[in-house]
Amino acid sequence: MQAMDSEAKETMPRKTLAFFAPEHSNRTVLDAYDLYLHHLDHSGRFDITIMAPNGSIFAQKAREQGFTLHPVSDFARKLLLRTPQLWPILTATRRYRFDIALSHQAFACRGLNMIARTVIGVCHDDQFDGFEAAHRVIALTSGAADLAQNLLEDKVTVDILPYPYRCQFDDIVPLPTDKDGALTIGASGSFEEGDGLGAFIHAAQLLHQSCPQARFVIAGEGPLEHDLKELADQIAPFIDFVGPLTPEELAEQIDIYCLTAPNVPYSLPLCEMMDAGIACVSTCTHGPMDILKGGMVAPLVPIGDAFLLAVQLQELLEDRAFVERIKKSCFERIREEDFQPDLFEKRLLDLCNSA
Structure with missing residues (x-):
C-alpha cells in the first residue's frame, strides 16, 4: 500500500499552492497553520509558497523548514485589505501564478483571487464574513457549516474538516480508590x-x-x-x-x-x-x-x-x-x-x- 502511495505521488502532477498565514494570537490557530502545512507538504503533491507577515513566528518557521517565503509587510497587509486588486504587485507574484491559494483569513480571499485560480478559505471560528470571495470554505464543525451556508447563501461550497487529534494516553486515568472520597x-x-x-x-x-x-x-x-x-x-x-x-x-x-x-x-x-x-x-x-x-x-x-x-x-x-x-x-x-x-x-x- 505504501509503495502504491509513493508511486501515485511520483506520477500525479504537482500543483502550485499559496499558503496565506496571517499573524494570530490564538495558539490553537497557529497550531492549525502547522497542521495544514505539515499534511500538505507530507503529501508531496504541492509546490508550496508561504505568505506570512515579516517577523511572524510562522514566517520564521517557514524559513527554517526551507519553504519558499513571500513576506507580507504590515503596510502591504493594510493596503491589500482595502485594494485587493494590488495583490499581484504587492506580493511580487504574477496573475494566476498559483493553482490553489489556501487562506486562513477572510479578508485575503478577494486578493488571492487575483493570483490563484482557486481560493480555499479556512475558517477557524464561526465568523464567515468575507469568505464569499473564496471558491470553497472549510468549517470545523457541522454547526459552523450550517452557519456558513446560511450566511454565504450557498454561493460558496462549504466543507467540514475538523482538526485531527493524536492520542497520548494509553489507559484511562482512574478515579480515587476511596469510593467515598471527594472528587x-x-x-x-x-x-x-x-x-x-x-x-x-x-x-x-x-x-x-x-x-x-x-x-x-x-x-x-x-x-x-x-x-x-x-x-x-x-x-x-x-x-x-x-x-x-x-x-x-x-x-x-x-x-x-x-x-x-x-x-x-x-x-x-x-x-x-x-x-x-x-x-x-x-x-x-x-x-x-x-x-x-x-x-x-x-x-x-x-x-x-x-x-x-x-x-x-x-x-x-x-x-x-x-x-x-x-x-x-x-x-x-x-x-x-x-x-x-x-x-x-x-x-x-x-x-x-x-x-
Whole structure:
C-alpha cells in the first residue's frame, strides 16, 4: 500500500499552492497553520509558497523548514485589505501564478483571487464574513457549516474538516480508590475575555453549598488572571488556581473536566482530557457539540448557565457509576476515525484535488 502511495505521488502532477498565514494570537490557530502545512507538504503533491507577515513566528518557521517565503509587510497587509486588486504587485507574484491559494483569513480571499485560480478559505471560528470571495470554505464543525451556508447563501461550497487529534494516553486515568472520597472538578483556559471561567467560578460557589467536600481547580494563566482570582476570593475562595499544567499533570489532578467557554469551534484541552479518560462536561457550542456527539458521549449544558452546570456536576458527584460511564465513552470517542490524522490528510487532499 505504501509503495502504491509513493508511486501515485511520483506520477500525479504537482500543483502550485499559496499558503496565506496571517499573524494570530490564538495558539490553537497557529497550531492549525502547522497542521495544514505539515499534511500538505507530507503529501508531496504541492509546490508550496508561504505568505506570512515579516517577523511572524510562522514566517520564521517557514524559513527554517526551507519553504519558499513571500513576506507580507504590515503596510502591504493594510493596503491589500482595502485594494485587493494590488495583490499581484504587492506580493511580487504574477496573475494566476498559483493553482490553489489556501487562506486562513477572510479578508485575503478577494486578493488571492487575483493570483490563484482557486481560493480555499479556512475558517477557524464561526465568523464567515468575507469568505464569499473564496471558491470553497472549510468549517470545523457541522454547526459552523450550517452557519456558513446560511450566511454565504450557498454561493460558496462549504466543507467540514475538523482538526485531527493524536492520542497520548494509553489507559484511562482512574478515579480515587476511596469510593467515598471527594472528587476534583477542574477547568482550564487562557484567562481571557470569553473563556467562560467566570461561569465555572459561579457554578463552584453554588455546588459547594450542597457538596462541600468537592475540590475545584482552575489551570492556566493569562491577562485576566487577577480579575478571576479576585472573583474567586469573593465568592469561592476554596478554588485552587494551579497555574499552567501539561495534559498529564491536569489529568492527574482532576476527576471531572469542565469546558465552560461560550464560543469554542474546537477545544484541544477537551480532547486531551477525553484522551486521558477524564469525565467531561461542556457548554453546547459548535466544537463540543460535534466532538461529544450532541451530548451522547458526555453531558452538555447551556452557555453561561452556572446554575445548570452546578446541577449537572452535582448529579455526577452523586453517581460514581455515571462518572465511570462518561470516562469510558470519552476515552473511546477520541479514538474514533473522525480524529485520525491520516483521515484528515486524505480529506484535505481530496478537497484540494477537487478544487
